[in-house]
Amino acid sequence: MNYKTLRLPLWGLSIIALLIGAWGAYERITVGHESTAYGSYVVWGLGVAMYLYFVELAAGAHLFATMEFISGYKPFLRLYRLALAVALAAIVGGLLNIWSDLGRPERFWEVYLRPNPNSVMAFMVWAYTLFIVVLLAQMLIEFRPEWMRALGKTYSSQTQMRDRKILRILMILSVPMVIAFSGGVGALFGVQGARPYWHVGMYPVAFIVTALVSGAGMMTFLAAFFIPDHDEEHQGLMSALRRLLAIFLVAEGLFVFADYSISLYGALPPNVAAIRQVLTGQYWWAFWIIQVLIGMVIPFVIAVTPGLGRNTVLTGLAGILVVFGFVAVRINVVLPALTVPEIEALRTAFADPRLGFTYFPSVGEWALAIGITGVVATLFLLAYERLPLLKTEVA
């Protein structure tokens, strides 16, 4: 199976997602936040979870763009342009999600004009703005041979040498930047002393690990189905990706286990209540089936079982299972802390649909999230079909 086989279903799904999203966007514009199912207590919902998901995917993909530079393993170069394209499409998706989630989206620029230096959120916005600048600069230089030739100019070997140096500097710069914004998103939650479920010192590190898992999943999927040359180097790449996927999955599993088991043992009531909701609550299946089984166990088994792992199609499927399953990881970060009241008696203090402690996304929220996912997929597919993503001249 290769891209030719997948092309039609992928475009079909993307277009359907865009159409659904168009309705979701129309509803959000005309009805505003009244069309959402979250409230004043469960104050963040699917939009914030999808924002986290896409920014972490962007971070993970970008770390894979620098993987050859970090590891010195040449086959990773095949992923370079693909990874940059994923990072760009995903960061667009992340920002669209959070922008549409703001109560007053027309004022987003206030974060640049009057930032609060003490706010982790302001820090994060600045960090991913810098990330986007560096990412665009990287793409501009990486695709320079093509656009120069398109303009009828020659691309000399001296220019290539110079560009390579600049690109290496940008890569060096981008790694701490990616770690800063990916970890910064973890810090956004970690600093919240009021919410024991989020108040985890290692959250920034855990978020970087999650970014790496999402990135590894996406890259494994792309390497399996979007790189047509299945030569020896490709085999090497697939095997490296498999190993990385397995290692990152183990690290992710350890983080979740350590966090939940220590919190349960510590027995702080709001923390225990939040974790119980994840493990045995109404949406237990989101954790056990989507996050653990689909997002972690099945891909891990495929990655570490030699008989299965050598099958490129199966490995690619393992990658996409991770990409899908990790949506639940994000939902299980955002919601449990909010669905536990900070003062128990608030549950019944004032009867109002927006002052409850349960949440399931509204149709409008689903539509918008699906639509933005469609935008990300369309951007990537367009880049894949219109730009030479399968080679690298500069890096």
Added chain:
Amino acid sequence: MPVTTEKLVEFIVSGAPVGTPEDPLLRMQQDLKRALKKPLEQRRWIMAIDLRKCVGCSACTIACVAENKLPPGVVYRPVMDEEIGTYPNVTRRFLPRPCMQCDEPPCVNVCPVQATFKRADGIVVINYDDCIGCRYCITACPYNARTFDFGGFYSKGTPAQGPSIIGQVKTIAYEKADSFEYGKAWPRGQGSSPVGNVRKCTFCSHRLNAGMLPACTTTCIGRATFFGDANDAGSLVSELIGSTRMIRLKEEMGTEPKVYYLI
């Protein structure tokens, strides 16, 4: 003691016989007048709530909703009603929960655009014109004391016509009337701020500026809510918070709340 006209008026308002201790509302009104003569930074507004006097009627909640024209999903001062024990040994406890106007407010630090801040007199406010509606501050408050304005109306969805809905026209007009929080008119109905913003109790700062006590304080039928300036040793609230019955919610959070409970 001579019975003056002023004393007679006091008697009528408070129901207390002349010469008996002053009604708390009248005393707090005097405390307020004194405090307002001082510069802003020398005032330190606090609230004390006597839980033995609170009857759980929620009049304060409704007074606050009316005063600040709060839409669905927004509440500044819910009264929590807890049932303690098991039948037949049951009792109930009521606990009003306004914003604690924390001296170390975790909601302020997190705001990415400095839209929420602590004023010189200690009241934590939100600048509706700057708030981007990210709701990060709501997640940071340990008391769930902030709520989000979704732009709704209580009257939404009620049938457009029909004689059975008494007062519908007036209700709709009332809901669309301006709110005067922060001493400014905030028109409703065109989706402008505070729709899409986070909202919270401000100790009725607009009323304080006009020399009036917070709406919850004047409405409390049990005379359970007290308000005043803690920087004035002669104020009623200063006396009350010296009581051994005094507690504050979630002291361990280090937020230094300025709402005190007498248990």
